[in-house]
Amino acid sequence: MSFLLSLFQNRTKNVAVTFCGLDKAGKTTMVDFLKTGRFNQNTHATLGMNKEIIDIPGLTFNIMDLGGQEDFRCIWHEANEKTDVLIYIVDSTDFNRFEETKEIFHRIAETQIKDDVVIMVLLNKADISTRMDGGSDFISRFGLNKLHHTWSLFVTSSFSGQGVYEAFTWLSERFKRRG
């Protein structure tokens, strides 16, 4: 009986992932890096959303790369309401819009995603020297310690790949552990 049941069981777990963040934070470049392993400097502003599927052993990430421009933020909630993972990308070199990105992030966390959604904050563009530090100060300033969700923070770079592998290893292990 268990053999028959196993025939119908899907061995690969589907995980819905949304990429959010302000415009020019590097969301599409990050997705491109995941696809190709190379930095793509010719990306254009995402109009609406891009969909990508990434398979890793035992998991399939259905990625929705959401356009970060103000006009497209109104459609974020549709994708975020159904997501399993929220990947929020913060441009670590954009000091001027820190409060804006923080406010948007908390609005998403409080109103758009379910309680069991895993949040992964990527402090991106780590290859640029004049950037914010990804230490515990950032955690308190960004209000990550106030979240009710499971969260993680990685300092990443789509240019060098720094932190990207660690971030996705953490994410995949979390979902494999969930079974």
Added chain:
Amino acid sequence: MALTFIQVLFMIISAITFLSLSFLVITLFRKYLEKKTIGTMLLLLAYFDSLMADVLIDISVWLQILMPNSKIIFATTILMFLSVIFLIHVIAFMYFFGNRVALLKDNDVVKAIYTTFFFGLWGAYAGLGLYEIIQLQSMPLFYTIFPVGEENIFFIFPSINNWLSIIPISFMLIGTLTYFRIFYRCFKLARKAHNKIEQRTNTYNWLSVFFYLFTGITLALYYLSTNIYIMTFVFGIRGISIILASVYGYLGWIQPEFIKKSFREKTHISLYFEGKVEKPITPETFISTPETREKEIQTPVEKIITTTDTPLSLNTDILEVTPSKPSLNDTYFEEKESDLDQ
């Protein structure tokens, strides 16, 4: 009771067709639970009715072989009557499924005419069939018995030798036309497809519809000959067609993950997780390297940013390093205990 070779063959073929259709219906049901769309529900209902029609024919075949007696003709009449009712529903559900997923693009007027005409015929068929069953007649008017030689196997289908034959013939024509239109659209979509997945899945779809259409044609072949070998051959061909229609339906309509995966190009991160590519070495100029992280764990520090002129000046040039609790500079997790238990 010794079974003949032909009888065993009929029993095996009917069992295999039942299993293949059951597999398709179960996977479609799972797909429906996953997607919960009207299109998936219509397709599920179409194949569920198809399974029911097949089950009733299979039961009648098994009963005829294993429990031959005088009442079996009456039992078979009821089973075949219900089986044809289910087959008629298959056509209707496939028509609405085709329209739902834009394979057929009939406007509301055409849909209304189709529905009225179709269910008018359905009423006529059901009424006449029930009348004959209730009257317990030996099927002189509406049904004809098609015996398979001397093998105690027979099929009972609507007659086509009197004026009432307009009903089964109409159903056959409507069914063939509906399936042929869906087949043609899938065939065209497969040829015009822009990517491999689209092209393959549409090919599987038209193959599935083609073989399902072929099972209908095999039913028509029963009317042409009652020769034992021809009928056995036709039953066998029908069985194979159902199996192929189910397999291609599974690959095309359901699109199992292994099919989609086989067409997708491997991404860099997938290859990394499979151990086929190495993580690029981060140059020294980058802020965080595995070596610096290890060093930080050994001599834990917390970087405190002193704010000067603006409330939030996260300039990394101004850093005070003070000894503090251990921390990984670039990676922080917070996990709920409940999550870990899951």
